[in-house]
Amino acid sequence: MNSTSRFEQFYFKIKGNRWYWVFSIFCRFSLAYAFIVAGMVKIVGERFASGLSEIHPMGAYLEALHHTGYYYTFIGIAQVVAAILLIIPRTVTIGAIMYFPIIINIWVLSLAVRFEGSFVTSSLMVLANSYVLVWNYDRLKYILPFKKYSNYGILEKPKKYNNKFPFIFFTTVVAIVGVTVGIFVFGYEVMPRNSxxxxxxxxxxxxxxxxxxxxxxxxxxxxxxxxxxxxxxxxxxxx
Structure with a gap:
């Protein structure tokens, strides 16, 4: 049995579990809310994180970005569109695909300038976005560079979910959140902070x-x- 087959067997298992499904919905709506808020700030023309000094590393970047005119508005529109697509069940996959490069860019930028405003949240959003993509593997597999995959089509929502609580999975989620916060607090000897x-x-x-x-x-x-x-x-x- 190759690695793809093993993954697909695991995938069938989680798709039938109610708790994994609930977590996918939580990730979708949390991601959507974050981008709607951030995107609307750009669409209405306000500077994101306006309280941040213009000479702060992140503040300087955001100030310059704010003055790019319709490019700044375009980013906001892209964020809101990705968020809306994530909310709608039929378009969640394309929404997750569209969301991913945007949040990866924000994540890398936050790490590069050690910006505490999104240092932790962007890291968790990348992970949440990744989970949504994995949850929609049955739709994504056709565009992935796999030589072999099971041609079972798009999985339908099960008539009855398995209610067994996945303790190992959610313990891992809590541990990842803790490690991410720990890296932010203790991972760097010095941080610029916001003021x-x-x-x-x-x-x-x-x-x-x-x-x-x-x-x-x-x-x-x-x-x-x-x-x-x-x-x-x-x-x-x-x-």
Whole structure:
């Protein structure tokens, strides 16, 4: 039995379980809500995360993006369309496909500039989007580069779901959320934070308080690039 066959057997099992189905609905509507809110901000012409300083790494990016005119509006429309397609059962697959590259871009951007506003949420949204895509594997398999797959067509909703609670799956979900939050809190030695005061708090009463305050001022007062401020911070701390 090849790996594709084993996966499909597992897939048949989860598609008949009510709890996996409920979780897929939760992911769909959570993802849709997030993009409708973010997309409408762009459509009406407001700057996303308007409270963020323009010299903050993420703030500078969002400020520049806000001034791209109809491109900024286009991103908002794309987000709202993807969200609506996710909500409608018949279009959920195309909605998940459309959603994925957008959220991947947001996720990588958030990690690159260490933006706490979407550092955790974008990571979880990528995982939720991935789950929705896997849930719709019976529709996606025809465009995937698999040499062999079972030609069972699109699975119909079962007349009666299996109500057995998948403890291992949901324990894993909780663990993944915990690890993601843990990486955000403890995974980086230094974070720019969203304001000068918040940035300084992470260094108060520590042995790196002086150099840490310099890092914060480099970001929030001088407006230097994150990589440059991090380099200065590392150069001082290794001396």
């Amino acid at each position: 000068l005061s918040d940035c300084k708090k992470q260094f108060v009463n520590t042995e790196k308080e002086t150099v840490g305050l310099q890092f914060c001022e480099c970001i929030h007062k001088k407006g230097n690039p994150l990589n440059e401020c991090l380099e200065e911070y590392k150069n001082v701390t290794i001396q």
